[in-house]
Amino acid sequence: MYWEKKGPGNTGETVKLAIARANELSLKHIVVASCTGRTAEAFIGCGCEIVCVTHHVGYAGPGKDEMEPSTREKLTRAGVKVLTTTHLLAGVDRAVRNKFGGVYPAEIMAQTLRIFGQGIKVCVEVASMALDAGLIPHWADVVSVGGTGTGADTAAVILPAHSNHFFDTRVREIICKPGYF
Numbered sequence: 001m002y003w004e005k006k007g008p009g010n011t012g013e014t015v016k017l018a019i020a021r022a023n024e025l026s027l028k029h030i031v032v033a034s035c036t037g038r039t040a041e042a043f044i045g046c047g048c049e050i051v052c053v054t055h056h057v058g059y060a061g062p063g064k065d066e067m068e069p070s071t072r073e074k075l076t077r078a079g080v081k082v083l084t085t086t087h088l089l090a091g092v093d094r095a096v097r098n099k100f101g102g103v104y105p106a107e108i109m110a111q112t113l114r115i116f117g118q119g120i121k122v123c124v125e126v127a128s129m130a131l132d133a134g135l136i137p138h139w140a141d142v143v144s145v146g147g148t149g150t151g152a153d154t155a156a157v158i159l160p161a162h163s164n165h166f167f168d169t170r171v172r173e174i175i176c177k178p179g180y181f
Helices: 008-024 069-077 091-100 105-116 116-130 163-168
Strands: 029-033 049-054 082-083 142-146 154-158 170-178
Touching: 008 029, 008 142, 008 170, 049 116, 049 170, 069 082, 069 163, 082 116, 082 142, 082 163, 105 170, 116 142, 116 154, 116 163, 116 170
Parallel strands: 029 049, 029 142, 049 082
Antiparallel strands: 142 154, 154 170
16 A cells, blocks of 8 residues: 555554554564554554554653653553664664764665655664564564654564664565655
8 A cells, every 4th residue: 555645644544454464464463663652552452462662762852751651651551562762773873973974884774774765664673673672573574563754654564683683674565655656
């Protein structure tokens, strides 16, 4: 499915398509990029194990956590695993760029993935992050959901690899994404 426009207006349909494809393929794990937790909440009760990957604390400003404690508690009570950590394709490379300029390997990798759209980059990144944290099983396909800014407009079936073997990651199929026509 290709959306005519990117952004949060596609969240509802992206969630439906992601759940449907997970069910069709008998996949048990969905990884969702969700800074505030709202997109992750849409997956509660879908029958899959949900991992919500948020921005790291400090992303939106020094010491700032974009997810309200009450939302984090609600997700956790519903069985959603919430991962708040440094982004795989940013981290210290971005700090070096911000301080000294230049382009570094992780940022080149991120830009390369963005050829397919911001959401695909996010899907690949959060799936690997969830695997590194031990929140999804090794060597198992997952549905990964991301977006362009806020909300969700992209979903893909991904076989993630740990970050130290990142190039073993496989995007099995793209369920939906903005078409950028």
